[in-house]
Amino acid sequence: MKLRWKWLVPFVVVGLVFFLTGTALADGGPHGGYTPTTDACAGCHRAHTAQGANLLTSSTTYGLCMSCHGTSGTGADTNVEDGYFLSTRSTSTEGEANTTDNSPLLGGGFVNYKSASVTSSHNVNGGITAAWGYGVARGSTANLPEDLSCASCHDPHGSPNYRIIKANIAGHAVSVSQVDESAKDYDTEQWPANVSNVCVACHGAYHVTRANSGTNNADDGSGNTDYGGDVSTYAHRIDMAYNYGGNVNPETTGYGGYTLPLAGTDTVACQTCHLSHGTSATMSTLATAANTSDSALLRLDNRGVCEVCHQK
Amino acid sequence: MQSLRGFPHCPRPWGKPPLGRGEMMRQGWRWALTLLLWAGVSFGMWQSAWADNGPHGGYTATTDACAGCHRAHTAQGSNLLVASSSTALCLTCHGTAGTGADTDVMDGVYLQRTATGAAEGVVNRGLKGGGFQYARMDTAWAGVTTPQAVTSAHLMDGSNGIAWGSGEIGSGAGATITLACISCHDPHGGAGGGNSPTYRLLRPTPLESGGGTVVLSDEDPKQYTIDAADGKYFGQGYDSNLYHAMASWCASCHDRYLATAGSGHTSSGDGIYAYRHISVGSGCGCHNMHGGPPATGNPEYRHEPLSCLTCHVAHGSPAHMGGLAAEVPWPDGSAAPAGDARSALLRVDNRGTCELCHDK
Numbered sequence: 001m002k003l004r005w006k007w008l009v010p011f012v013v014v015g016l017v018f019f020l021t022g023t024a025l026a027d028g029g030p031h032g033g034y035t036p037t038t039d040a041c042a043g044c045h046r047a048h049t050a051q052g053a054n055l056l057t058s059s060t061t062y063g064l065c066m067s068c069h070g071t072s073g074t075g076a077d078t079n080v081e082d083g084y085f086l087s088t089r090s091t092s093t094e095g096e097a098n099t100t101d102n103s104p105l106l107g108g109g110f111v112n113y114k115s116a117s118v119t120s121s122h123n124v125n126g127g128i129t130a131a132w133g134y135g136v137a138r139g140s141t142a143n144l145p146e147d148l149s150c151a152s153c154h155d156p157h158g159s160p161n162y163r164i165i166k167a168n169i170a171g172h173a174v175s176v177s178q179v180d181e182s183a184k185d186y187d188t189e190q191w192p193a194n195v196s197n198v199c200v201a202c203h204g205a206y207h208v209t210r211a212n213s214g215t216n217n218a219d220d221g222s223g224n225t226d227y228g229g230d231v232s233t234y235a236h237r238i239d240m241a242y243n244y245g246g247n248v249n250p251e252t253t254g255y256g257g258y259t260l261p262l263a264g265t266d267t268v269a270c271q272t273c274h275l276s277h278g279t280s281a282t283m284s285t286l287a288t289a290a291n292t293s294d295s296a297l298l299r300l301d302n303r304g305v306c307e308v309c310h311q312k
Numbered sequence: 313m314q315s316l317r318g319f320p321h322c323p324r325p326w327g328k329p330p331l332g333r334g335e336m337m338r339q340g341w342r343w344a345l346t347l348l349l350w351a352g353v354s355f356g357m358w359q360s361a362w363a364d365n366g367p368h369g370g371y372t373a374t375t376d377a378c379a380g381c382h383r384a385h386t387a388q389g390s391n392l393l394v395a396s397s398s399t400a401l402c403l404t405c406h407g408t409a410g411t412g413a414d415t416d417v418m419d420g421v422y423l424q425r426t427a428t429g430a431a432e433g434v435v436n437r438g439l440k441g442g443g444f445q446y447a448r449m450d451t452a453w454a455g456v457t458t459p460q461a462v463t464s465a466h467l468m469d470g471s472n473g474i475a476w477g478s479g480e481i482g483s484g485a486g487a488t489i490t491l492a493c494i495s496c497h498d499p500h501g502g503a504g505g506g507n508s509p510t511y512r513l514l515r516p517t518p519l520e521s522g523g524g525t526v527v528l529s530d531e532d533p534k535q536y537t538i539d540a541a542d543g544k545y546f547g548q549g550y551d552s553n554l555y556h557a558m559a560s561w562c563a564s565c566h567d568r569y570l571a572t573a574g575s576g577h578t579s580s581g582d583g584i585y586a587y588r589h590i591s592v593g594s595g596c597g598c599h600n601m602h603g604g605p606p607a608t609g610n611p612e613y614r615h616e617p618l619s620c621l622t623c624h625v626a627h628g629s630p631a632h633m634g635g636l637a638a639e640v641p642w643p644d645g646s647a648a649p650a651g652d653a654r655s656a657l658l659r660v661d662n663r664g665t666c667e668l669c670h671d672k
């Protein structure tokens with residue numbers, strides 16, 4: 001009798017894998033998962049009456065994205081201009097189960113963040129092409145292949161990556177594992193350990209992953225080229241365990257009521273200190289003296305991101 | 313009446329002795345029969361290849377065809393028609409209850425309801441143009457070939473409608489015109505100049521189109537039904553010359569919809585029809601502009617020539633529009649009617665015509 005049912009096991013396993021995979025790979029809204037009779041194209045494109053290149057309904061990519069995700073957008077609950085989530089903005093229920101209304105988005109905002117004007121942001125409204133450390137030494141810029149827009153980092157047609165991050169950015173293959181696609185969470189990080197990869201595509205020289213990079217700027221000869229071969233300066237190590245050097249857990253312990261998110265359970269990623277879209281953090285006195293007066297998309301005022309971990 | 317019997321004796325040119333009277337008559341009959349047979353076969357073939365069908369053209373001096381549609385003294389409609397309107401007349405043969413043609417354009421199906429002529433389509437299969445009331449079109453891409461009520465169709469009853477995109481750049485959404493069957497089709501055939509037939513009797517200059525001349529060569533042999541037995545209209549093949557010329561013909565009324573490769577990246581300068589999907593030429597033109605074939609795209613279709621007919625049918629479609637596809641505003645900005653009424657004679661539900669090519 002037992003043997004009679006054993007043949008079902010592989011089918012059950014395959015079925016479960018298929019179900020789980022299907023759930024895990026779903027892109028939100030009109031962004032991917034298209035059937036042969038999808039209606040989604042009509043959300044952004046017109047075949048004969050388009051107002052922008054690529055047959056867009058808006059004259060710019062930014063304008064199109066903001067028609068849903070902007071301050072007055074009604075097509076998505078994620079208001080990326082003002083950097084918060086509000087379930088009543090659209091009919092979509094994406095992320096509502098795990099995201100608190102009016103909570104700040106994980107990526108920050110392009111215009112406002114936490115009810116204050118942003119002090120630095122990625123300028124995705126066209127015209128900006130220079131990126132720090134894009135194939136050049138840290139502290140220098142080089143031009144990207146195209147003007148920066150939302151579509152420089154996100155693939156509106158869906159992608160295998162977290163938050164429809166493009167599989168190729170500025171000529172670099174990008175892999176960022178999907179971790180919360182079965183129940184999206186827009187205000188509490190559930191990043192994969194490789195979330196820094198999205199930043200590396202344009203800022204490769206800043207992605208220094210070898211140990212002791214803060215005290216030894218020499219090429220370690222290991223063939224590690226994550227940092228673009230840049231040995232011009234010393235750099236904070238990235239994609240490292242938070243407890244290197246005995247630091248406390250910045251996500252669960254923090255300092256003075258401030259915390260910083262980790263990728264996975266213990267990885268310090270680019271996003272641990274920086275917001276992807278924009279920040280309203282303010283810089284004063286010494287914090288304004290380093291190279292620029294802007295806030296470099298940092299999560300906390302001044303050098304709060306240092307102190308939460310190092311607690312000097 | 314002169315007969316061969318009265319022919320004089322003739323010397324044979326190659327020096328043989330002259331034929332006798334009886335032998336000469338036999339030879340003459342042979343030649344005459346051969347000549348008649350040759351002429352008959354040639355005429356038959358020519359008719360089959362180039363004739364306009366039925367009573368539509370190819371008239372002789374003693375034709376009976378006029379009586380099919382006209383009465384000299386007892387007509388019921390203007391232009392001495394036997395019906396009250398031109399469209400009503402067309403439907404006496406081509407309508408649901410018509411008995412004069414195998415092409416039932418109201419139900420969008422080819423039937424075996426006339427006794428004459430060779431089959432020019434597959435019986436009970438959908439017509440290439442769809443239908444004005446029903447169509448056997450698997451717009452859901454689900455293997456359904458049963459008749460479905462159309463959700464959008466070209467007007468054909470003599471009423472007024474907007475010819476979207478008609479006119480010059482900057483001339484607004486389009487002009488209002490009157491549309492009937494005869495706006496596009498010339499019932500007297502021979503529309504191609506010199507009494508030559510055109511594809512589906514189409515006029516080189518549709519009525520009220522505002523000018524322009526596009527002569528569409530007739531097909532040989534005629535084939536009124538789609539190739540696909542499963543009712544999938546997308547991917548239907550056409551002769552490439554006809555295909556491209558057809559786009560220009562459609563643009564007789566829908567001028568600003570005619571767009572070549574690159575029109576999706578370059579503004580036409582029009583306020584409404586600014587960036588436009590290619591509607592004539594080949595998708596390869598787009599690919600070449602970007603340095604080669606795209607990484608995505610359905611290989612089954614992406615190298616096919618493009619025309620208006622790639623995505624749309626000429627008569628009517630039962631395609632359903634839901635979600636975002638149901639809310640697309642009309643070119644003049646109006647929102648109503650919405651829903652299925654926005655199906656725009658498309659061959660597949662929603663934006664299937666996009667996805668089946670672009671495979672996003």
